[in-house]
Amino acid sequence: MDEITISPYLLAAIFFLVALAYSSTGLGGGSTYTALLAIFGVSYLLIPSIALILNVLVTAVGSFNFIRKGYGRAGLILPFIVTSMPMAYLGGSLSLRSDVFYWILLVTLIISAARIYLFERISIRLTTGRNQQIAISLLTGSVLGFVAGTVGIGGGIYLVPLILLLGLGTEQEAAATGAVFVLINSVTGLVARTRYHEIDLASIAPLIVAVIIGGIWGSLLGSGRLSSVTLDRILGVIILIAIGILARRIWG
Numbered sequence: 619m620d621e622i623t624i625s626p627y628l629l630a631a632i633f634f635l636v637a638l639a640y641s642s643t644g645l646g647g648g649s650t651y652t653a654l655l656a657i658f659g660v661s662y663l664l665i666p667s668i669a670l671i672l673n674v675l676v677t678a679v680g681s682f683n684f685i686r687k688g689y690g691r692a693g694l695i696l697p698f699i700v701t702s703m704p705m706a707y708l709g710g711s712l713s714l715r716s717d718v719f720y721w722i723l724l725v726t727l728i729i730s731a732a733r734i735y736l737f738e739r740i741s742i743r744l745t746t747g748r749n750q751q752i753a754i755s756l757l758t759g760s761v762l763g764f765v766a767g768t769v770g771i772g773g774g775i776y777l778v779p780l781i782l783l784l785g786l787g788t789e790q791e792a793a794a795t796g797a798v799f800v801l802i803n804s805v806t807g808l809v810a811r812t813r814y815h816e817i818d819l820a821s822i823a824p825l826i827v828a829v830i831i832g833g834i835w836g837s838l839l840g841s842g843r844l845s846s847v848t849l850d851r852i853l854g855v856i857i858l859i860a861i862g863i864l865a866r867r868i869w870g
Contacts, residue, residue, distance in 0.1 A: 709767025
């Protein structure tokens, strides 16, 4: 973390807001963590591990609060988890070149920005049979699990809207599923990554404290009343900035 170009305490304050906003909707904030870490010059070898650690902290709190409120449904969560865990481990086990890592991160951030700005509110519902729902869940789980292990984005930012789109659950149930999904895959990806890249927890202690506090506050608010559209769009600006920086790094 010696290479960052911002005060770690200022970065921690920003991460607090990220955790607060995303935990209220069952998300870990991994897309924004990775974007911020890339913006401020953290090595690509450390970005996924740091983002996964922060995801675990935020979604562990969120999962507990949402499940405590009765929003967690095993039948909704398990189909996504079955394929995501092995793929998260596979993604975390890969030793990627920097250019490949930045390409994967760029694509995932572009999709994240599209989700925030183009699909802010889902106004349609798809009618699918149970077999189709399971197939979509298995496929989605495998793709998002791989992304989680590879670049540190837990996948909740894509999963929660998909659950609502397919009509699989309520907003609270989707949030609970997103939190548990991100938690399990972040742990799995992190276990795989620690085989190759160690991280000094003391160096990111301010970030850890910030996301724990933000995660507790946000999930307590979100498990009762979900609403973070404005913050979501503001944080989307961070993702857009990161997209510009990554594009310049790749092509410049």
